[in-house]
Amino acid sequence: MPPRIRVRPRVLCLRIASPNAPVQHAYASLATATTPAPPIDQTIRSVPPVLRYPPTQPPSHKPPQVRKSQLHRQYQSLLKSSPLLLLFQHNNIKAVEWMSIRRELAAALAKVDAEREQAGLEPLAQEIKLQVIQTGIFESALRVVEFFKPEDDLLDSASAANDPKTQASAKIPQTTNNTADERFTHGLSRRAYEAASNRKLKLELQPLLSGPLAVVGLPSVEPQYLKAILSTLAPSKEFPAPKRKANPAYHEPEVQFGLQKLMLLGARVEGKVFDQEGTKWVGGIDGGIDGLRAQLVAMLQGVGGSLTSAMEGASKSLYFTIEGRRMDMEEKEKGDGESEEKD
């Protein structure tokens, strides 16, 4: 009977796990391999700067992978890129109703787009969306946008491009991969957080930012689009809803039930806050910024005309008084002469 050899499964596993890697043996005396000396260039000049983080992902104060941070970043970009922002409150609107409201909004905007294309203007309907927001995160993002104004650019302190001393031609900011670095200028940086968390600074929009909110952001202040949005989402006397004959889909129960639960609260136009009336006023400007310019020009022309007539009047009256005075004095002189002659 052959002797029994015990199988040790653990050892087998280990061998199988790394079959190709041979066990390395080395003598300690041979381990002190010398590294070659650095090239003479590097010893004379300083090492070119290296960016320590991906250029699109500078270090963030809060963990960047969580949804909160991403929403924060998204809202900041929304706030910075939309000078005209409408705020709505939505009270338990169902998904179907949201869907129909969005469909109607898109249809109304597409109509405006067609008009603008005929006039040779840029269509914007693709960029205008009705978006439900997380109120707290939106408030924080708004604080950053309003109160964090880094005046120095990251690249100002960067090493010059095309400097023969540096290897790359791209400008590289000299920030480190540390969140606490004071030179960061992005909205998620710790510096931005500290600037925005100053509670002494009050937002003008603060009282509106509670409860369930939705926003519509416009990439530029275009009263044409605002008109379409207001007459679709918040119809009123000045902005009547489309008639049943013109747009039967708008009068479907889903859209109407949804719209009853959507309330326009206010608007933020180029950093200023407007209430409902103010929003309607902005929507009522005919022809947008060009219309306003035309109005201003007309007003200034009127002012010019009246100004010239007023000044003319003054000079005329002055002329008349002086002339009158002269005549008067001449008459007196004559009178005096006559009287002298008489004497």
Added chain:
Amino acid sequence: MITRFFTDVRVRFNPFSPRAKPARLFLSLLPPNARASGMKIDSQMLPRASKEPATLAIKFKDGKEMNLELDKMRITEVMEEVDRHSRQLARKEELTGN
């Protein structure tokens, strides 16, 4: 909040006043099918400069009317106040077996 005994809800508030929060939250607490099931909801928004307090007027199915000054209350207090009557109505309904 028990909302099934409301027949008529009227809210007036100025959204730019920090005291209007309970009024807005009250509106957001009404169920999605409230209007379809026969409740009349009328929300009126005041202009920004107005100093008028936020008010809430509710009519119940038994005819009781409730007028609340929302600017001195929190939303939990509003809910308590409204629910106190709604619970009585619910108990009555239960006892009559409808």
